[in-house]
Amino acid sequence: MLSIISAMDENRLIGTGKSLPWNIPEEYQRYLSNVKGHTIIVGRKTFEISGKDLSNDRILILSKSHSGPNYFNNIEDAISAANGEDIFVTGGAEIYKQALAYADALYISVIKGDFEGSVYFPQIDPSIWYVDHHEELAQYNYYIYRRKLIDLIN
Numbered sequence: 324m325l326s327i328i329s330a331m332d333e334n335r336l337i338g339t340g341k342s343l344p345w346n347i348p349e350e351y352q353r354y355l356s357n358v359k360g361h362t363i364i365v366g367r368k369t370f371e372i373s374g375k376d377l378s379n380d381r382i383l384i385l386s387k388s389h390s391g392p393n394y395f396n397n398i399e400d401a402i403s404a405a406n407g408e409d410i411f412v413t414g415g416a417e418i419y420k421q422a423l424a425y426a427d428a429l430y431i432s433v434i435k436g437d438f439e440g441s442v443y444f445p446q447i448d449p450s451i452w453y454v455d456h457h458e459e460l461a462q463y464n465y466y467i468y469r470r471k472l473i474d475l476i477n
């Protein structure tokens with residue numbers, strides 16, 4: 324099972340390029356708790372920004388410029404290295420775009436409001452994804468999307 328996890332504003336903004344556009348500790352703690360104990364696939368830029376917050380044993384980093392035991396130069400090899408364990412893809416935008424084709428579920432927090440930044444989550448195509456779970460909280464809406472069965476058959 325491969326899940327994508329992201330927080331975005333109402334215009335799908337996810338980042339400034341150097342950080343998150345907001346500071347919502349409660350939402351960030353929920354993210355850390357969702358991914359805890361799971362294998363993570365993350366882009367090199369996001370790892371440099373926020374990798375220190377993760378206590379996960381297996382963090383597979385995508386990079387074409389760096390190498391090492393935890394580095395992969397394509398997403399397919401990183402997925403294979405997870406050996407069938409559940410994976411969370413934690414971004415950023417470049418990695419979300421590539422991981423969508425492989426994802427079974429999307430864990431999405433939609434932060435209320437409109438923020439400054441330059442990095443966006445790709446479109447979530449309603450012909451492919453349906454909302455399986457929704458919670459409204461004070462500062463954000465929390466959704467779990469799953470891939471439609473019809474898309475799995477095709």
Ligand SMILES: NC(=O)c1ccc[n+]([C@@H]2O[C@H](COP(=O)([O-])OP(=O)(O)OC[C@H]3O[C@@H](n4cnc5c(N)ncnc54)[C@H](OP(=O)(O)O)[C@@H]3O)[C@@H](O)[C@H]2O)c1
Binds near residue numbers: 328330340368418
């Ligand atoms: N709101 C959220 O939930 C959330 C989550 C994550 C990140 N973010 C934000 O997103 C922004 C960063 O996103 P980003 O799109 O700029 O960067 P990114 O996706 O984190 O990392 C991009 C890097 O990943 C590597 N890469 C990409 N595709 C690859 C492939 N197929 N094979 C191997 N390596 C590959 C390249 O590294 P090399 O340059 O080393 O080759 C590339 O420069 C930040 O602002 C961050 O705060 C937000």
